[in-house]
Amino acid sequence: MERLLDSGEGLPYDIRPISTFASSCAVVATLNLYSLRWRFTLSRTLSWLRRLGWKKWLLITVPIVIILVAVVLVPSVYYYSRNRKPVDYSEALAQATATYSVTYQSGDGLNDNTKLAWKVIENGLREDSQICFHEVTVYDPYPYRRVNTFLGSITPRLGTEEIWRNQADLRVVKKISLETDVPIVHTVEITITYSRYLNYPGWPYHLGDNWTYQVLYKPDSSLQKPWTDTFQADVVSDNASVQVGDSKYECFEVVHTLIDTTNPYPSGTGIGGTITEYWYNGGKTICPVKRVDSLSFVGTEIQTIMGDAPLPLF
Secondary structure, X not given: OHHHHHHOOOOOOOOHHHHHHHHHHHHHHHHHHHHHHHHHHHHHHHHHHHHHHHHHHHHHHHHHHHHHHHHHHHHHHHHHHOOOOOOOOOOOOOOEEEEEEEEEEOOOOOXXXXXXXXXXXXXXXXXXXXXXXXXXXXXXXXXXXXEEEOOXXXXXXXXXXXXXXXXXXXXXXXXXXXXXEEOOOEEEEEEEEEEEEEOOOOOOOOOOOEEEEEEEEEEOOOXXXXXXXXXXXXXXXXXXXEEEOOEEEEEEEEEEEEEEEOOOOOOOOOOOOEEEEEEEOOOOOOOOOEEEEOOOOOOEEEEEEOOOOOOOOO
């Protein structure tokens, strides 16, 4: 009989639900107790706040509002106002123009082809005590590129770029580049200065020439600190052949290798990455005939001139 009572078997009704009902009652009682405690705590808090008076209320709420405005509202308005559009240089008069077909493959599924025109809109400008010509870019359409950042991999869109290049020896002196569709900050403008050219041979190049230089990047966003890249350039050929349509150009092949950087999050391959330029060896031009960039982005970008290589007008 005891075994039957323990198991509930053989009885006219099942006594096991009684224990389940008791457990449910205990849970409900516990929840009610917590609810009473919460309401009691809330009531005490409201009573305490009422006793403070409006002056003390202000002392508490004003700092909170100021913090919210400083931390949330001001940055939001600031970064919204940075949603700038690239400058449209398509109708700008040019003293010389070089047009390129541009292909890009990230290696992880992003392929982006576009057309790029470099236009010399001014010459004889003094920049950092050097006489330069001023070039600008015209993209059709603006391309997307995959880059690495401290936020991880992102895909901004390239905007316009300006470049100041020494008219006599073709050294880059300064660049200003714009990126759009950037997470959080919308647009980033980067001022890039080139300096400390060591052993630069001048124009024209010769097989075996090599030199080093530094590049300082200053983004106009507080989320990215300035950084410095150090490059070594090597002229590895003085007759590299580049086929452009029905034309063939013999070129100086110059490999620029990143040998050091202060950027903890390089946008592309980082140290060891290269940018290879092919400069027409038959005359001084405003841009290389071909450029292969396996450094600046994730993957590789190739720029190849379309039509004849333009000679400078200065």
